[in-house]
Amino acid sequence: MVSVKFFAQLREVTGTEGVQVNALDLDGVFIELAKLYPEEVIAQLRGDNVRVAINQELVNGNPALTAGDEVALLPPVTGG
Amino acid sequence: MNTKVQIQDAEFDVARIYQELREESAGQAGAIVTFVGLVRERNEIAGDGAAVDTLTLEHYPGMTERSIAAILEQAQSRWPVPWIRVVHRVGELTPSEQIVLVMVGSAHREAAFAAAEFIMDYLKTDAVLWKRERTGLGQTWLKSTAQDAVRAEKWRQPGS
Numbered sequence: 001m002v003s004v005k006f007f008a009q010l011r012e013v014t015g016t017e018g019v020q021v022n023a024l025d026l027d028g029v030f031i032e033l034a035k036l037y038p039e040e041v042i043a044q045l046r047g048d049n050v051r052v053a054i055n056q057e058l059v060n061g062n063p064a065l066t067a068g069d070e071v072a073l074l075p076p077v078t079g080g
Numbered sequence: 081m082n083t084k085v086q087i088q089d090a091e092f093d094v095a096r097i098y099q100e101l102r103e104e105s106a107g108q109a110g111a112i113v114t115f116v117g118l119v120r121e122r123n124e125i126a127g128d129g130a131a132v133d134t135l136t137l138e139h140y141p142g143m144t145e146r147s148i149a150a151i152l153e154q155a156q157s158r159w160p161v162p163w164i165r166v167v168h169r170v171g172e173l174t175p176s177e178q179i180v181l182v183m184v185g186s187a188h189r190e191a192a193f194a195a196a197e198f199i200m201d202y203l204k205t206d207a208v209l210w211k212r213e214r215t216g217l218g219q220t221w222l223k224s225t226a227q228d229a230v231r232a233e234k235w236r237q238p239g240s
Binding site: 072 | 117126140142146148168179180205207210211221
């Protein structure tokens with residue numbers, strides 16, 4: 001199992017801070033999420049402006065995952 | 081390098097942090113620049129422009145601190161600014177409250193001013209934080225503005 005975390009508006013559209021899914025890579029995470037949430041929510045989770053971090057490091061592409069990894073979906077940031 | 085990043089719900093005391101930095105850099109720092117960001121009662125650019133009831137900041141514990149530490153490392157690679165403090169508040173804030181403190185100590189003021197501005201510009205675009213504004217018109221997750229992107233980008237230009 002890997003843990004998936006949602007922040008800000010993505011937490012609001014999913015209605016949760018996170019879920020646990022079985023996945024071997026990032027594409028597998030989205031396949032599992034598509035079983036849990038309707039298409040319009042998935043579209044937001046996969047938005048062009050959403051960045052993905054694995055164990056708090058930003059990643060691109062479809063990295064492999066190992067059990068216990070933390071996958072975070074990060075909408076556009078606004079600090080300061 | 082003497083830097084510290086704190087993310088906290090609680091109010092911060094600028095005078096106390098200044099005194100600490102002053103003692104740590106005593107005799108070596110010739111300048112300490114302090115910037116404090118405050119919650120405005122209207123946000124016409126990123127928000128809906130109506131009177132703000134609350135501004136709520138969300139963070140990702142661990143990653144937020146690291147994203148800010150990375151900005152400070154960049155600042156220290158560009159300017160001789162050994163002493164830096166950043167305090168960023170999270171949770172629910174109301175207009176006139178303090179959101180963020182950037183304090184930079186250096187031997188000379190030029191580096192301290194430049195680094196403080198650089199750090200603030202990148203806190204807007206790179207720090208892992210999210211702001212939600214609540215006004216009489218509803219709730220909005222704020223986006224960083226085109227102006228924020230331009231300000232961060234200008235540091236990448238040759239000669240900046």
